[in-house]
Each structure stands twice: as structure tokens, then as C-alpha cells.
Amino acid sequence: MKKKLSIPTLLVLLGTLMLFLFPVLSDDLYLITVFAIALLYAVYAASWDLLSGFTGKENFGHAAFIAIGAYMLGFISQHFAIQPYLSIPIAAVLSFIFGILIGLPTLRLKGPYFALATLAVATIMERLTYSLSDITGGEDGLYGIEFLTGDETSSFYFVLIFAVVAIYILYRIGKSNFGLTLKAIKSDDDAAKALGIYTDRFKVLAFGISAMFAGIAGTISGHYYSYVGPDIVFPLSLNIIIMCVVGGLGGIIPAALGGFALSYLSEMLRDFGEWNQLIYSGILMLTVIFLPRGVFNIIGDLFKRSKDSPVEMISKEVEK
Amino acid sequence: MSILNIQNLLKQFGGLKAVNEVSFEVNQGDRVGILGPNGAGKTTLFNLITGFIKADSGSVTFQGENLIGMLPEKIANMGLVRTFQIVKPFKEMTVYDNLKIATLSNKMKREIKSEHERKVWIEKIAEMSELSHVLGVNVDLLPHGYLKKLEVAKALTANPTVILLDEPFAGLTHQEIDPISRVIMRANEENGTTIVLIEHRLKEFMKLVERIVAIDYGEKIAEGTPTEIINNPKVIESYLGKGGADLVNS
Numbered sequence: 001m002k003k004k005l006s007i008p009t010l011l012v013l014l015g016t017l018m019l020f021l022f023p024v025l026s027d028d029l030y031l032i033t034v035f036a037i038a039l040l041y042a043v044y045a046a047s048w049d050l051l052s053g054f055t056g057k058e059n060f061g062h063a064a065f066i067a068i069g070a071y072m073l074g075f076i077s078q079h080f081a082i083q084p085y086l087s088i089p090i091a092a093v094l095s096f097i098f099g100i101l102i103g104l105p106t107l108r109l110k111g112p113y114f115a116l117a118t119l120a121v122a123t124i125m126e127r128l129t130y131s132l133s134d135i136t137g138g139e140d141g142l143y144g145i146e147f148l149t150g151d152e153t154s155s156f157y158f159v160l161i162f163a164v165v166a167i168y169i170l171y172r173i174g175k176s177n178f179g180l181t182l183k184a185i186k187s188d189d190d191a192a193k194a195l196g197i198y199t200d201r202f203k204v205l206a207f208g209i210s211a212m213f214a215g216i217a218g219t220i221s222g223h224y225y226s227y228v229g230p231d232i233v234f235p236l237s238l239n240i241i242i243m244c245v246v247g248g249l250g251g252i253i254p255a256a257l258g259g260f261a262l263s264y265l266s267e268m269l270r271d272f273g274e275w276n277q278l279i280y281s282g283i284l285m286l287t288v289i290f291l292p293r294g295v296f297n298i299i300g301d302l303f304k305r306s307k308d309s310p311v312e313m314i315s316k317e318v319e320k
Numbered sequence: 321m322s323i324l325n326i327q328n329l330l331k332q333f334g335g336l337k338a339v340n341e342v343s344f345e346v347n348q349g350d351r352v353g354i355l356g357p358n359g360a361g362k363t364t365l366f367n368l369i370t371g372f373i374k375a376d377s378g379s380v381t382f383q384g385e386n387l388i389g390m391l392p393e394k395i396a397n398m399g400l401v402r403t404f405q406i407v408k409p410f411k412e413m414t415v416y417d418n419l420k421i422a423t424l425s426n427k428m429k430r431e432i433k434s435e436h437e438r439k440v441w442i443e444k445i446a447e448m449s450e451l452s453h454v455l456g457v458n459v460d461l462l463p464h465g466y467l468k469k470l471e472v473a474k475a476l477t478a479n480p481t482v483i484l485l486d487e488p489f490a491g492l493t494h495q496e497i498d499p500i501s502r503v504i505m506r507a508n509e510e511n512g513t514t515i516v517l518i519e520h521r522l523k524e525f526m527k528l529v530e531r532i533v534a535i536d537y538g539e540k541i542a543e544g545t546p547t548e549i550i551n552n553p554k555v556i557e558s559y560l561g562k563g564g565a566d567l568v569n570s
Contacts (some may be wrong), residue, residue, distance in 0.1 A: 190404075194396055197421065197424060
């Protein structure tokens with residue numbers, strides 16, 4: 001079955017293409033850096049969405065997964081000369097396992113209890129980075145990590161390709177039968193069990209996958225900044241939730257776009273000095289009030305062709 | 321030989337015996353009804369059989385295996401599938417995707433070899449359940465009658481050997497009941513699915529089932545054909561109160 005590409009898909013592809021062309025057309029290193037960081041945020045947001053947007057369990061400690069990837073890199077880079085291509089698989093395995101370990105005891109918690117449990121995990125990890133400062137560098141963090149590549153432009157391409165691949169994989173997972181099952185579990189756990197779905201296994205696996213991509217992105221951010229520290233990891237938890245809610249949940253791409261757009265926006269608002277936070281928060285409040293399903297979900301809906309309403313379909317059936 | 325055998329099943333909530341030493345058997349291909357007034361313990365009985373609540377004592381044997389202590393999802397994978405009295409559609413997705421979820425269990429992954437087979441199977445159940453024309457509709461937009469039909473169709477899509485239906489007609493008009501009644505009959509006659517049904521709508525219920533187990537205050541008070549049951553003084557009393565049988569017969 002061959003489908004025509006929809007307009008929103010084309011727009012996303014076009015935007016991605018523009019990012020690939022940007023360093024060729026412009027030598028604005030500042031903007032290139034802003035885009036690279038925004039791309040990492042897009043991956044954070046997309047990985048959060050796979051767990052929380054799909055299963056409805058809002059993870060308030062996503063930074064814990066990112067920290068696993070980042071600090072693993074920080075630790076091994078103090079002891080070994082590590083290349084990005086080696087640290088990434090290590091981060092993937094380690095954060096996947098960590099995600100499963102967090103998922104197992106928390107998967108039966110609901111609503112605020114789950115949120116608090118995940119918040120606690122991230123807080124404990126933050127405390128640990130201070131108390132284990134011999135290993136983690138404490139408040140100062142760890143410097144001197146190997147850069148991704150020799151220069152800014154190729155580092156940007158590295159991040160860009162990683163982000164595109166990671167978000168695409170997450171998107172495919174979301175569209176797959178696995179993603180559909182997660183949504184069913186979100187809607188009604190018991191109803192899924194009654195049909196023979198081992199819901200706990202699906203939830204734990206979603207934890208693992210979400211943590212894995214967050215962990216890899218954390219490692220890549222460490223390589224990109226050449227630095228790992230509590231200040232760039234732990235404030236992320238809340239930011240990621242905001243980005244996903246503003247972008248839109250349950251579709252990976254809207255969340256990723258939310259991550260990219262808000263990261264870019266907060267950078268651009270720096271020019272407003274002390275007004276920056278006010279404008280940023282104002283935009284957040286307006287979207288939550290007026291576009292509760294998320295900006296990019298709403299934009300996507302605008303392009304959907306309206307079909308027969310179900311009422312018409314049913315009444316047609318009755319007339320037969 | 322019976323396919324589902326319930327022996328001395330007991331469940332207490334505090335001092336209340338919700339299900340008190342209930343025993344009955346269901347044979348392959350049967351259409352059995354569970355009758356009883358509100359609060360008699362019918363839904364608790366279903367919850368016990370399908371593993372959603374753990375029984376205090378007694379046994380549930382399905383195709384020779386004891387189900388006590390098994391996870392609900394494992395029991396469903398063995399071919400014993402239930403529906404819920406309060407409909408549980410999977411929200412924010414189409415009717416098609418709702419049915420698809422039922423094909424993603426371990427059992428159905430063994431039975432369905434390809435995506436094409438999956439589609440054919442879902443469309444077959446949709447046709448049987450008279451849902452073909454709304455397959456593409458988001459369930460959030462469906463009227464209650466359709467959601468009740470979907471609830472039965474979801475369970476049928478899991479290709480059960482025995483299906484436990486918890487008040488499939490509750491809250492429906494007579495016009496809405498007919499199609500669901502037809503679906504249940506077709507599943508039984510065409511697919512050989514064994515039916516166990518809880519219902520309050522006596523008229524439709526009596527037409528559908530061949531044998532009835534009557535329950536009151538958690539205890540089995542009678543078992544027999546629909547005619548026997550409606551003439552049973554104990555059953556009449558459970559609905560009309562003491563002396564109800566005399567009232568009816570006078």
C-alpha cells in the first residue's frame with residue numbers, strides 16, 4: 001500500500017533538509033550551536049514521549065536517564081581515551097538496563113505517585129553527584145571530554161544525523177503494534193490484560209527504550225559540550241515535560257518539534273534580558289490553555305481531510 | 321467433559337461472602353446464563369474466574385488446568401476471555417485499532433502469521449459484529465450501543481474458546497440489543513465459542529441461553545433451563561422478596 005506523503009510530513013522533511021543545508025549556506029557558528037543543542041532537546045523530548053506520552057505515566061525524572069549516559073561518559077573519559085563511536089553503545093546498554101531497573105518497581109504506581117517516584121529517582125541521582133564528587137566532579141562537573149569531531153560543523157552534522165535517526169526510530173516504534181499496545185494500556189490497563197496483553201512487560205520495555213535514547217543523547221551532549229555537570233543535566237526533567245506538552249503527546253514527532261522549537265525559542269529570548277522568562281512562561285501558559293493537545297498536534301490536524309462523521313455513517317447504515 | 325469447571329469458589333470481602341461456595345460446570349459449545357439481582361456476586365464471580373481477583377478457596381479448572389493464582393493476561397491467552405459491564409474501549413483510536421489490540425496477545429501472535437492474515441481476521445470479526453461500516457471511526461465518537469458491540473467484538477477478536485460476557489445489554493434499547501444478541505449467537509453457532517453470560521434483561525437473556533445458574537447473596541440457589549428457572553420459587557423470591565412465589569402463582 002503506497003501512501004502519498006501528507007503535508008505535515010513534507011514540512012518536517014523540508015525542515016530537516018534545511019538543517020542539513022544550513023552549514024553550507026551560512027557560517028554562523030552561533031546558530032549552528034543553537035541548532036545542535038535544540039536537536040539534542042528534540043531527542044530528549046521524543047524519548048520522554050515514548051514512555052510518558054504513550055503510556056500516560058508522566059516521568060518527572062527523565063534527567064536521571066540522561067545523567068546515566070552523561071556521567072558514564074564522564075567517568076570513562078577520566079580513565080580512558082574514549083571515542084564517541086565507542087561511548088554510544090555503552091550508553092545504550094547501560095541506560096537501557098537502568099531504565100528497566102527503574103521501571104520494574106514503579107510500573108504499578110499511578111498518577112502523582114508515579115510522578116513523585118520518578119522525581120525522587122532524579123533527585124537521589126543529583127544528590128549522589130554532589131556526595132560522590134571524587135567520581136562525578138561534584139558541582140564543577142567533569143571537563144576535558146573528547147569532542148565529537150574536530151570542528152563545529154562536523155560536530156553539528158554528527159548531532160543532526162543522530163537526532164534524525166533516533167527520532168525516526170522512536171517514531172516507527174510509536175507507529176508499530178508495540179506503540180499501539182502502549183496506547184491501549186494508557187487507555188485501560190485491565191481491558192488490555194483481559195485480551196491477553198502482558199501489560200507490565202510492555203511498560204517495562206517502554207521504560208528501557210525511553211531510557212536508552214535519553215542516555216545516548218546524554219552521552220552525545222557530553223561529547224558535544226566536552227563537559228558533564230549537574231547544571232546541564234538535572235534541570236532538564238521539567239523542561240522536557242514542558243516541551244512535550246507544548247509540542248503534543250503521543251506522536252513522537254510533535255514532542256520532538258516541541259523540544260526543538262522551545263529550545264530555540266528560549267535561546268532567542270535571551271535578547272530580551274530580564275523579560276525572557278516572562279515571555280517564555282507566557283507562551284507556555286497560552287498554549288496549555290488554548291492548545292491543550294499541543295501546538296504541533298493541532299497543526300497536524302489542520303491538514304487532515306475531514307471524513308464522514310460517524311453519525312452520518314451510522315445513519316446511512318440504518319437507512320439501508 | 322466440561323470445559324470450565326468451577327468448584328466451591330469462595331471470596332470474602334471483610335465479613336461479606338461475595339461468592340460463597342459456588343460450583344457449576346460449563347460444557348464446550350454451551351450458552352450458559354448467570355442470573356441474580358444486583359449485588360448477588362455475579363461480577364465478582366467473573367473477576368475470580370478470570371484472575372482479576374484472587375479467590376480465597378475453591379477451584380476454577382479450564383480445559384483441565386487450574387486457573388487459581390494465574391495472571392488475568394495468562395488466562396486470556398489460554399482462550400478464556402471476558403468483557404466488562406462498563407465498556408472499556410481503547411480511547412483515541414479507531415474501531416479497527418481497538419480490534420487489532422486483541423490480535424497482539426501471545427496467543428494471537430501464534431495463530432496469526434502475517435499482517436495480511438491479521439487484517440482478514442479483524443475484518444471477519446467486524447463483519448460478524450456488524451461493525452464493518454465504522455472500522456475507521458474514532459471510538460470516542462461512537463454512541464453507547466456501538467461501544468457495547470465493540471466490547472463483545474474485542475473479546476471475539478481474541479479468538480476465545482470461552483467468552484464471559486458481563487451484562488452486554490446493560491443500558492441499551494431493544495433495537496440496540498438485537499444486533500448484539502445476533503453477534504453472540506453467531507459466535508456460538510459459527511465459531512463454536514462457548515458463552516457464559518451475565519444479564520439483567522430477562523426477555524433477551526432467556527432467548528439467548530440454554531441453561532441458567534441463579535445466584536443470590538453469593539450463593540447458587542438454582543440451576544436449570546430458562547423455563548425451570550423462572551418457575552423456581554427461590555429465584556422468584558430473590559427478585560420479589562419472601563412470598564414472591566405465592567404472589568406470582570396466585
